[in-house]
Amino acid sequence: MIIDCHTHVNRYEDESAAALPECLDRLLTSMRRNRVDAALVLTSYTVNPGRPSTRDVVAATAHLPNVHVVAGLSWSTFSSADVEDLRTLLDAKAIKALKIYPGYEPFYPADRRLAPAYELAEAYDVPVMIHSGDTYAPRGKVKYSHPLHVDDVAVDFPRVRFLICHLGNPWFRDCMEVIYKNDNVYTDISGLVLGNFTDRFEAYMRQQFKEMVSWGINPAKVLYGTDWPISSMESYLQFMDELPLPPSDREMMLHENAARLFKLDVAPKATGLRSILNRF
Numbered sequence: 001m002i003i004d005c006h007t008h009v010n011r012y013e014d015e016s017a018a019a020l021p022e023c024l025d026r027l028l029t030s031m032r033r034n035r036v037d038a039a040l041v042l043t044s045y046t047v048n049p050g051r052p053s054t055r056d057v058v059a060a061t062a063h064l065p066n067v068h069v070v071a072g073l074s075w076s077t078f079s080s081a082d083v084e085d086l087r088t089l090l091d092a093k094a095i096k097a098l099k100i101y102p103g104y105e106p107f108y109p110a111d112r113r114l115a116p117a118y119e120l121a122e123a124y125d126v127p128v129m130i131h132s133g134d135t136y137a138p139r140g141k142v143k144y145s146h147p148l149h150v151d152d153v154a155v156d157f158p159r160v161r162f163l164i165c166h167l168g169n170p171w172f173r174d175c176m177e178v179i180y181k182n183d184n185v186y187t188d189i190s191g192l193v194l195g196n197f198t199d200r201f202e203a204y205m206r207q208q209f210k211e212m213v214s215w216g217i218n219p220a221k222v223l224y225g226t227d228w229p230i231s232s233m234e235s236y237l238q239f240m241d242e243l244p245l246p247p248s249d250r251e252m253m254l255h256e257n258a259a260r261l262f263k264l265d266v267a268p269k270a271t272g273l274r275s276i277l278n279r280f
């Protein structure tokens with residue numbers, strides 16, 4: 001089973017063209033082709049035709065049991081109305097987590113303006129995903145997206161589970177330290193490449209992974225994700241295949257950790273199939 005914990009239905013090439021429903025159709029096609037059982041779709045910090053709102057994505061995916069929504073927040077416009085909106089979505093179980101975008105917006109994760117969002121995450125026991133590391137857009141400011149800043153908010157809100165997206169790329173060691181030190185911090189491996197891995201970069205990332213494993217990173221804290229459509233699902237699955245991981249760790253990363261962290265109700269298809277076959 002595979003759960004991709006980090007995808008988008010944004011249209012990055014032309015934000016003036018409507019992303020829905022086309023990008024969602026493309027996501028479903030890519031999931032089918034790559035045998036991905038479930039995906040989390042993360043909405044943006046900004047809303048325009050190419051970046052649909054959380055409510056629009058919730059409505060568009062309501063009939064899809066294997067697509068779950070993570071609500072993107074905007075630090076720059078965050079208000080009490082947003083808190084009420086999120087509360088309604090959480091009450092309806094329409095979103096599985098929150099996502100913030102330091103770096104894309106100029107703030108540190110521990111900024112007090114977002115405290116009401118963290119209090120909500122604690123009350124509803126949903127994780128907070130945090131963009132970290134490099135920004136896809138050159139106008140981002142990466143000092144804000146350094147993974148070390150996640151330590152601050154993880155200490156301030158010990159009962160909230162935080163997820164550092166993209167392994168803190170390229171600050172892998174800092175990311176590892178924050179995960180190692182804080183029980184409530186996780187990471188995903190998404191967004192390490194634009195499109196496909198090149199041989200050289202793949203070798204470099206494999207080396208980083210080996211270092212993480214020998215350093216003793218807890219495999220229960222690493223989640224599989226791609227950042228699709230920015231990174232390709234094919235390339236990511238191939239990268240996972242080639243990582244020197246014990247099978248049990250691979251299973252944890254590919255689906256078990258995500259199912260537990262986001263409380264996803266996903267029935268393992270293989271087991272279902274086996275139980276049907278056993279009847280014959």
Ligand SMILES: [Zn+2]
Pocket residue numbers: 006007008042191227
């Ligand atoms: Zn992303």
